[in-house]
Amino acid sequence: MRDTAAPAAIAPALLAWYDQHARALPWRVPPQSRDRPDPYRVWLSEVMLQQTTVAAAGGYFQRFMTRWPDIRALAAAEDSAVMAEWAGLGYYARARNLLKCARIVAARGGFPRNRTALQELPGIGPYTAAAIAAIAFDHPETVVDGNVERVMARLFAVTDPLPGAKPTLTAHAATLTPAERPGDYAQAVMDLGATICTPRRPACGICPIAPACAARAQGIAGELPRKSPKPAKPVRLGLAYVVQRSDGAVLLEARPTRGLLGGMLGWPCSDWSDDPAPAPPLDATWHRLEAEVRHTFTHFHLRLRPMLARVETTAAPTRGGFVPLQDFDPTALPTLMRKVWTLAEADLAALP
Numbered sequence: 001m002r003d004t005a006a007p008a009a010i011a012p013a014l015l016a017w018y019d020q021h022a023r024a025l026p027w028r029v030p031p032q033s034r035d036r037p038d039p040y041r042v043w044l045s046e047v048m049l050q051q052t053t054v055a056a057a058g059g060y061f062q063r064f065m066t067r068w069p070d071i072r073a074l075a076a077a078e079d080s081a082v083m084a085e086w087a088g089l090g091y092y093a094r095a096r097n098l099l100k101c102a103r104i105v106a107a108r109g110g111f112p113r114n115r116t117a118l119q120e121l122p123g124i125g126p127y128t129a130a131a132i133a134a135i136a137f138d139h140p141e142t143v144v145d146g147n148v149e150r151v152m153a154r155l156f157a158v159t160d161p162l163p164g165a166k167p168t169l170t171a172h173a174a175t176l177t178p179a180e181r182p183g184d185y186a187q188a189v190m191d192l193g194a195t196i197c198t199p200r201r202p203a204c205g206i207c208p209i210a211p212a213c214a215a216r217a218q219g220i221a222g223e224l225p226r227k228s229p230k231p232a233k234p235v236r237l238g239l240a241y242v243v244q245r246s247d248g249a250v251l252l253e254a255r256p257t258r259g260l261l262g263g264m265l266g267w268p269c270s271d272w273s274d275d276p277a278p279a280p281p282l283d284a285t286w287h288r289l290e291a292e293v294r295h296t297f298t299h300f301h302l303r304l305r306p307m308l309a310r311v312e313t314t315a316a317p318t319r320g321g322f323v324p325l326q327d328f329d330p331t332a333l334p335t336l337m338r339k340v341w342t343l344a345e346a347d348l349a350a351l352p
Helices: 006-021 039-048 054-067 071-075 079-086 092-108 126-137 146-155 166-176 182-195 214-218 335-350
Strands: 235-245 250-254 293-296 301-311 321-323
Touching: 006 182, 039 054, 039 071, 039 092, 039 126, 054 079, 071 092, 079 092, 126 182, 146 166, 146 182, 146 214, 235 335, 293 335, 301 335
Parallel strands: 235 301
Antiparallel strands: 235 250, 250 321, 293 301
């Protein structure tokens, strides 16, 4: 059975554990440090972590901090430079919102300190607002990510599946959020989920709150949280047109500002659908590659077939524009478009 003293004891036990075992992360101030967390670093890390892992975000965070060490520097950055550094993190709408937010915050002289005002900024939703308010400003906000959901599901033996159980798990988490050191507590619960209360084979024997865990008492900790079956992702098809002029220039176009890869430069493409209609950007002799690029977005898998052409300098595209070879940097393209170039480059060079 659950320890009746557990609710009052959980936060102190977790904070004591966190003081000894906190992960060293590039954006984090160590527990009980006299330094206050930098809201800029907290915000930047939380935006990066929305769709990627701590391990993957670390390198991106360090590069951003080197180029743009504070909110004013980021606000003054060129959009294209930020998009290029963001490449690989996906969801370019987040990068656009990052710049919008940076410019608003820089203009007002700093981040607002409470969750409600933070949530009014571009790209900051309920979770990110709560995380910034708690970690950067020590407000007693309840911060719930996937790690916290897992800890709460086990601690309170919530057997209803996710995502339907989210409100219940958030309500349980709110009952445990302390008034003292809420920022450290929020990070402690996330660290517990990342290092001990892991998705598979949780290390209950060394968990600082194991005596209070209802799922452990029932022998079902490893089964939680349960999840509703995910529908299979559909597969969409498309054509990517890779064109190089005789002087080496390549044809790129900016994608629409709304939608996937919004505003990013890439190869002209057909629509992405079950039966894409050919949409060549100019008249040319097209060579279809037998190989294809495969890429997964949140809601679908994409199979993109490169179509290659070499043209004269007089060629006039109906959309996009030619970029001189010396100005073409494949690493600045979004990941999908880099995959296309990697697949097509050798065959393109071999065309007459």
